[in-house]
Amino acid sequence: SHNVRSQAHAIAIASSLNIPRRRFEMQVLYGMGDKLAKALVDRGYRVRVYCPYGEMLPGMAYLIRRLLENTANSSFLRQNLEERPIEELLAPPVVEDGKNNSAFSIHHSSFPNVADTDYAEAEAREKSKQAFQNVRQQLSKTYLPLINGEYVNTEEFIDSVNPSNFSEVIGKVGQLSVEQAEQAMQAAKAAFQSWRRTPASKRAEIIRKAGDLMERRRAELSAWMVLEVGKPVREADAEVSEAIDFCRYYADEMERLDRGHNYDVPGETNRYHYQPRGIAIVISPWNFPLAIATGMTVAALVTGNCTLLKPAETSSVIAAKLAEILVEAGIPKGVFQYVPGKGSKVGAYFVNHPDTHLIAFTGSQEVGCRIYADAAILQPGQKHLKRVIAEMGGKNAIIVDESADLDQAVVGVVQSAFGYSGQKCSAASRVIVLEPIYDQFVERLVEATRSLNIGETELPSTQVGPVIDANARDRIREYIDKGKAEAEVALSIPVPENGYFVNPTIFTEVSPTATIAQEEIFGPVVAVIRAKDFTDAIAVANSTNYALTGGIYSRTPSHIQKAQEEFEVGNLYINRTITGAIVSRQPFGGFKLSGVGSKAGGPDYLLQFLEPRTVTENIQRQGFAPIEGAD
Numbered sequence: 303s304h305n306v307r308s309q310a311h312a313i314a315i316a317s318s319l320n321i322p323r324r325r326f327e328m329q330v331l332y333g334m335g336d337k338l339a340k341a342l343v344d345r346g347y348r349v350r351v352y353c354p355y356g357e358m359l360p361g362m363a364y365l366i367r368r369l370l371e372n373t374a375n376s377s378f379l380r381q382n383l384e385e386r387p388i389e390e391l392l393a394p395p396v397v398e399d400g401k402n403n404s405a406f407s408i409h410h411s412s413f414p415n416v417a418d419t420d421y422a423e424a425e426a427r428e429k430s431k432q433a434f435q436n437v438r439q440q441l442s443k444t445y446l447p448l449i450n451g452e453y454v455n456t457e458e459f460i461d462s463v464n465p466s467n468f469s470e471v472i473g474k475v476g477q478l479s480v481e482q483a484e485q486a487m488q489a490a491k492a493a494f495q496s497w498r499r500t501p502a503s504k505r506a507e508i509i510r511k512a513g514d515l516m517e518r519r520r521a522e523l524s525a526w527m528v529l530e531v532g533k534p535v536r537e538a539d540a541e542v543s544e545a546i547d548f549c550r551y552y553a554d555e556m557e558r559l560d561r562g563h564n565y566d567v568p569g570e571t572n573r574y575h576y577q578p579r580g581i582a583i584v585i586s587p588w589n590f591p592l593a594i595a596t597g598m599t600v601a602a603l604v605t606g607n608c609t610l611l612k613p614a615e616t617s618s619v620i621a622a623k624l625a626e627i628l629v630e631a632g633i634p635k636g637v638f639q640y641v642p643g644k645g646s647k648v649g650a651y652f653v654n655h656p657d658t659h660l661i662a663f664t665g666s667q668e669v670g671c672r673i674y675a676d677a678a679i680l681q682p683g684q685k686h687l688k689r690v691i692a693e694m695g696g697k698n699a700i701i702v703d704e705s706a707d708l709d710q711a712v713v714g715v716v717q718s719a720f721g722y723s724g725q726k727c728s729a730a731s732r733v734i735v736l737e738p739i740y741d742q743f744v745e746r747l748v749e750a751t752r753s754l755n756i757g758e759t760e761l762p763s764t765q766v767g768p769v770i771d772a773n774a775r776d777r778i779r780e781y782i783d784k785g786k787a788e789a790e791v792a793l794s795i796p797v798p799e800n801g802y803f804v805n806p807t808i809f810t811e812v813s814p815t816a817t818i819a820q821e822e823i824f825g826p827v828v829a830v831i832r833a834k835d836f837t838d839a840i841a842v843a844n845s846t847n848y849a850l851t852g853g854i855y856s857r858t859p860s861h862i863q864k865a866q867e868e869f870e871v872g873n874l875y876i877n878r879t880i881t882g883a884i885v886s887r888q889p890f891g892g893f894k895l896s897g898v899g900s901k902a903g904g905p906d907y908l909l910q911f912l913e914p915r916t917v918t919e920n921i922q923r924q925g926f927a928p929i930e931g932a933d
Contacts, residue, residue, distance in 0.1 A: 451635030493636030513549030578606030696850025
């Protein structure tokens with residue numbers, strides 16, 4: 303920075319944190335901050351004087367940007383050269399009239415998101431190491447369904463294995479029978495009246511306690527995810543943060559909604575409030591086995607619904623750990639039940655049951671659409687219509703235009719596309735690049751992707767791990783084979799053999815209508831598509847059946863504005879990665895065939911689990927009013 307106030311602010315922060323002067327660095331551009339640099343050096347600070355070096359075109363673009371910055375009316379350097387009084391230059395900035403002139407008013411959320419673990423600290427690394435040792439001592443244990451507060455034996459079991467090493471069994475999970483599923487439904491029915499009458503503040507207290515327990519067991523929960531679903535350590539830790547945030551945010555939201563609204567007029571009271579729907583079925587995915595399962599489950603519970611959690615078969619052990627936490631937090635018997643089983647049998651039974659009021663699902667489009675259709679059928683004895691909340695994936699695109707900072711764009715695309723091996727509903731599977739920079743971008747993307755570390759996710763250095771199971775591996779490989787017939791392979795990275803690994807693959811010269819550019823692959827496969835201009839790029843981005851997440855890397859205001867208006871996605875990210883939505887800050891969800899329902903982690907989400915009611919009373923005098931209890 304060439305602004306004395308900015309440099310002084312940085313110095314003040316460093317001083318407050320007791321950071322030695324030689325442990326951080328100030329930077330100024332050659333020829334623009336000579337006096338400032340000398341003054342800083344004289345005071346004992348490290349100063350780097352730098353200048354651009356390299357090709358003519360990016361160098362000139364950099365020069366023009368700096369000229370625009372420094373000739374602006376607000377520029378500190380310009381004002382200094384105009385010999386403005388020192389007192390005026392150093393005065394705090396003032397917003398005229400105290401008003402924010404932005405098109406969007408700034409609203410700072412009061413919700414404090416929990417911080418991720420800082421693995422730069424030795425203590426955090428030691429905790430993680432110890433957690434893995436503790437978890438490994440518990441491998442191959444048996445996990446049973448929880449019905450009406452009791453763990454019940456089952457006739458059938460499945461092994462949940464480590465996708466990084468499929469010979470390692472994480473746990474044996476009992477599979478619910480249809481008869482046991484009916485017992486769980488009856489237990490939920492019996493518990494509902496008591497739970498719905500439990501004060502919202504008490505329900506919120508229990509859910510907050512669950513979040514506190516997760517925070518205490520953060521390292522252990524991360525280790526379970528690393529081993530059961532092959533998620534790299536840092537991403538597993540971030541998922542625990544999200545689960546904790548869901549508990550605390552939805553508890554806060556329920557207390558807000560519980561206040562209701564009064565719309566009174568003289569002589570009449572009008573009370574608008576909410577009541578729970580009834581029995582909720584939560585069908586959670588394997589790719590966010592703790593965060594999404596927690597979010598859907600605690601949303602249903604805190605709103606007063608009795609809840610049955612049926613997790614994906616490949617992540618049933620993590621769901622069992624969530625069940626243990628909810629029980630320890632104080633959820634009453636019958637109010638929450640852990641019901642692992644086959645989706646085609648147990649899941650379908652719950653969806654079609656006449657006593658089911660609500661289904662919260664995250665998974666594939668195929669299964670989600672089937673649930674949506676089945677839930678619409680009125681079953682014998684059913685006296686209500688079922689509510690379906692379904693998040694069903696995406697075919698997410700990032701647009702890179704000719705004004706983009708390519709350093710930033712390449713890093714963002716690599717993280718968005720290959721994080722957790724592309725197994726996020728928000729992951730980037732298409733990159734739409736404008737013609738003038740297409741070849742240059744592809745060259746840099748290939749080299750950046752080639753540098754990724756691939757291996758067992760327990761290793762701290764691993765950036766790309768395995769996919770979830772053999773079915774996923776084989777299905778992704780089929781898409782790669784289709785891609786080879788439709789486009790050019792720019793990169794295919796070798797992978798280990800002892801695990802469900804898939805080669806991270808980049809395809810170039812991909813047609814917007816190609817199979818790999820239209821269908822969700824859910825793996826480490828990226829299609830790079832050429833666009834002739836920005837309007838064409840938006841049209842290509844919108845050409846799929848999905849509308850979940852999307853991104854744009856651009857420094858052109860008109861392009862950014864056009865993307866905000868026309869890019870059909872539920873979550874649009876500008877000049878950053880398109881994954882990693884944070885509760886309350888970036889409520890998450892899409893439309894078209896990406897799903898139905900309000901955004902998770904947002905102010906509308908809990909409303910889906912509630913029925914609104916209006917109570918109107920005429921309070922004008924109506925003659926003699928008998929006194930209650932009098933003869």
